[in-house]
Amino acid sequence: MKENVTRGFVGQCPLPINSHDTVQLSHGSGGKMMNDLISKLFLWAFDNEHLNKLDDQAVLNVNGQRFAFSTDSFVVDPIFFPGGDIGDLAVNGTVNDVCMSGARPLFLSAGFIIEEGFALAELQRIVESMKAAADRAGVMIVTGDTKVVNRGKGDKIFINTAGIGLIEHDYVVSSKSLVSGDMILLSGSLADHGMAILSKREGLAFDAPIESDTAALNGLVDEILKAGGEAVHALRDPTRGGLAATLNEFAAASSVGIRIKQDRLPINAPVAGACEILGLDPLYVANEGKLVAVVARDKSEEVLAAMRAHPLGAEAVIIGDVVSERPGLVTMQTGIGGWRIVDMLVGEQLPRIC
Amino acid sequence: MKENVTRGFVGQCPLPINSHDTVQLSHGSGGKMMNDLISKLFLWAFDNEHLNKLDDQAVLNVNGQRFAFSTDSFVVDPIFFPGGDIGDLAVNGTVNDVCMSGARPLFLSAGFIIEEGFALAELQRIVESMKAAADRAGVMIVTGDTKVVNRGKGDKIFINTAGIGLIEHDYVVSSKSLVSGDMILLSGSLADHGMAILSKREGLAFDAPIESDTAALNGLVDEILKAGGEAVHALRDPTRGGLAATLNEFAAASSVGIRIKQDRLPINAPVAGACEILGLDPLYVANEGKLVAVVARDKSEEVLAAMRAHPLGAEAVIIGDVVSERPGLVTMQTGIGGWRIVDMLVGEQLPRIC
Numbered sequence: 120m121k122e123n124v125t126r127g128f129v130g131q132c133p134l135p136i137n138s139h140d141t142v143q144l145s146h147g148s149g150g151k152m153m154n155d156l157i158s159k160l161f162l163w164a165f166d167n168e169h170l171n172k173l174d175d176q177a178v179l180n181v182n183g184q185r186f187a188f189s190t191d192s193f194v195v196d197p198i199f200f201p202g203g204d205i206g207d208l209a210v211n212g213t214v215n216d217v218c219m220s221g222a223r224p225l226f227l228s229a230g231f232i233i234e235e236g237f238a239l240a241e242l243q244r245i246v247e248s249m250k251a252a253a254d255r256a257g258v259m260i261v262t263g264d265t266k267v268v269n270r271g272k273g274d275k276i277f278i279n280t281a282g283i284g285l286i287e288h289d290y291v292v293s294s295k296s297l298v299s300g301d302m303i304l305l306s307g308s309l310a311d312h313g314m315a316i317l318s319k320r321e322g323l324a325f326d327a328p329i330e331s332d333t334a335a336l337n338g339l340v341d342e343i344l345k346a347g348g349e350a351v352h353a354l355r356d357p358t359r360g361g362l363a364a365t366l367n368e369f370a371a372a373s374s375v376g377i378r379i380k381q382d383r384l385p386i387n388a389p390v391a392g393a394c395e396i397l398g399l400d401p402l403y404v405a406n407e408g409k410l411v412a413v414v415a416r417d418k419s420e421e422v423l424a425a426m427r428a429h430p431l432g433a434e435a436v437i438i439g440d441v442v443s444e445r446p447g448l449v450t451m452q453t454g455i456g457g458w459r460i461v462d463m464l465v466g467e468q469l470p471r472i473c
Numbered sequence: 474m475k476e477n478v479t480r481g482f483v484g485q486c487p488l489p490i491n492s493h494d495t496v497q498l499s500h501g502s503g504g505k506m507m508n509d510l511i512s513k514l515f516l517w518a519f520d521n522e523h524l525n526k527l528d529d530q531a532v533l534n535v536n537g538q539r540f541a542f543s544t545d546s547f548v549v550d551p552i553f554f555p556g557g558d559i560g561d562l563a564v565n566g567t568v569n570d571v572c573m574s575g576a577r578p579l580f581l582s583a584g585f586i587i588e589e590g591f592a593l594a595e596l597q598r599i600v601e602s603m604k605a606a607a608d609r610a611g612v613m614i615v616t617g618d619t620k621v622v623n624r625g626k627g628d629k630i631f632i633n634t635a636g637i638g639l640i641e642h643d644y645v646v647s648s649k650s651l652v653s654g655d656m657i658l659l660s661g662s663l664a665d666h667g668m669a670i671l672s673k674r675e676g677l678a679f680d681a682p683i684e685s686d687t688a689a690l691n692g693l694v695d696e697i698l699k700a701g702g703e704a705v706h707a708l709r710d711p712t713r714g715g716l717a718a719t720l721n722e723f724a725a726a727s728s729v730g731i732r733i734k735q736d737r738l739p740i741n742a743p744v745a746g747a748c749e750i751l752g753l754d755p756l757y758v759a760n761e762g763k764l765v766a767v768v769a770r771d772k773s774e775e776v777l778a779a780m781r782a783h784p785l786g787a788e789a790v791i792i793g794d795v796v797s798e799r800p801g802l803v804t805m806q807t808g809i810g811g812w813r814i815v816d817m818l819v820g821e822q823l824p825r826i827c
Contacts, residue, residue, distance in 0.1 A: 136594050239488075262542055
């Protein structure tokens with residue numbers, strides 16, 4: 120049955136690949152190397168209108184009904200951390216990717232890759248955590264798969280979730296929809312998740328413990344869409360690569376400039392302290408319970424008020440705006456009034472934070 | 474936001490878990506230990522009507538339209554093998570799980586977990602293989618995710634795919650739908666995939682090379698449904714655990730007995746030889762391009778003819794029937810006329826064959 124296997128891959132793969140080139144941790148970090156791998160290998164090979172949009176989910180039209188479909192694998196190390204574990208992270212992460220299209224998440228799949236020798240009691244704890252997270256988010260885990268790999272060929276447990284959501288309105292929420300004049304809203308403090316993982320992994324103890332912000336954001340998205348409707352142009356949860364990656368992806372996808380103000384960015388004191396000690400920029404550190412909303416200016420205050428009325432958006436702020444100048448570029452006014460370019464990281468800041 | 478995290482898990486987890494119990498390779502092998510893990514831990518925790526059906530896919534009703542949704546992670550070792558690789562296996566496997574509900578597969582997600590140091594040229598080869606397989610099956614890979622784990626914390630590459638299909642008829646194809654009098658049809662030879670993997674892994678050389686049968690079966694399913702319609706009661710691709718696991722799952726889900734005849738089972742000579750040398754029973758070895766169809770007796774010859782007219786069903790045979798006696802039990806008439814019970818394996822026969 121392989122007669123028709125040959126497919127005309129158009130031209131050479133645009134990612135230059137030499138025989139000795141290998142996958143680096145940076146290829147999974149949310150920075151430029153990952154973007155290159157995705158856009159120059161995966162998009163080149165799989166080439167279709169849905170994937171090419173480079174959103175965190177595909178929006179699919181089936182018999183006139185729009186659906187969102189998304190997947191994420193979770194390889195976080197450690198698997199249990201302050202504020203959560205790999206189980207609720209896997210549920211919340213995919214719920215968030217689905218709902219950032221404006222969809223209502225309905226169903227999840229769960230695929231487990233478990234290392235031989237992993238404690239069944241820990242597996243039970245993770246599974247219970249997934250169920251509790253699914254209940255909180257109002258989704259069902261409806262199909263699954265379990266694989267076991269030999270000792271030393273995995274790392275305790277990896278979990279993939281895929282999710283399906285229903286789009287119940289007729290406007291488009293997409294990274295391609297930003298226009299000059301839009302306001303940039305952030306739902307709360309930055310860098311909590313990444314610093315919680317790093318602190319736990321490195322055995323760092325701070326006076327005030329740093330907890331992951333992992334949470335399902337679909338309830339908050341509901342409130343945003345109720346308040347803003349089609350004035351909500353884009354939504355995204357700034358995970359790997361942090362706020363910097365999300366804003367750069369927005370600016371590139373919509374060919375607009377984005378300006379933010381550093382003194383508007385909410386960062387919890389222990390997180391700011393930990394970042395300083397470790398030499399990390401919180402703009403690049405992952406969040407797992409925050410979102411960025413890009414909203415038409417005339418609706419931005421209403422949306423901000425709606426976000427603040429929701430427990431997961433209580434600290435929401437407007438952090439900047441969208442301009443037509445310098446398309447593709449994200450700039451930040453620093454505390455002392457100067458401007459700096461907020462680029463994407465080329466390589467690796469924090470491996471395996473999700 | 475964790476105030477409402479506590480959920481009343483009803484009673485103790487029915488899987489007895491002691492503090493020193495660990496996950497074994499057998500928990501992923503398709504046998505009794507995997508069934509116990511799924512039914513006594515995952516179903517207990519996630520408990521919902523869709524998952525509880527224990528089919529290889531969930532059938533979801535959204536606004537009156539039925540969808541199939543399925544996921545599989547692929548951890549096959551080696552990743553390149555005669556007849557295929559982890560890429561086309563990952564596409565075909567999920568296409569097959571989706572279409573065994575009678576759905577037309579439409580969209581796939583792809584989640585990659587790659588070990589640091591994996592050759593980019595091999596990744597490219599796998600991605601091209603996935604695309605070619607998706608084209609052959611008529612599905613699109615519309616959303617994806619890439620994670621990289623540290624060297625020694627994975628094994629080259631693991632791929633998860635999830636798939637969505639549309640059910641365009643109004644009958645139910647399910648492991649619960651077998652009734653006494655149904656005929657059991659098998660689309661072709663047994664054990665090719667598992668023995669191809671094992672031969673390659675163990676460096677065994679046979680005169681006639683053994684090739685994996687990996688293939689997308691949705692075209693064959695189309696023909697089966699066209700010929701049989703609602704007389705097609707159940708479909709399944711006998712992967713992990715082989716034909717024995719599939720028939721046992723059918724017998725248990727429908728509370729019926731199943732009888733098959735050993736001399737009807739097509740097994741290629743090199744595969745039969747390799748099984749004998751290695752002491753493996755082909756009934757328990759995985760297939761990746763075969764299906765079992767359970768069809769009402771009066772339509773079974775028509776369906777058989779339709780299968781034989783399709784390249785992937787050219788060697789289709791009727792291997793047995795469904796009876797009301799001894800519900801839950803699968804029995805086989807051996808070549809010399811006696812009967813034996815075909816049980817599920819308790820533990821591990823072949824790890825990491827998919």
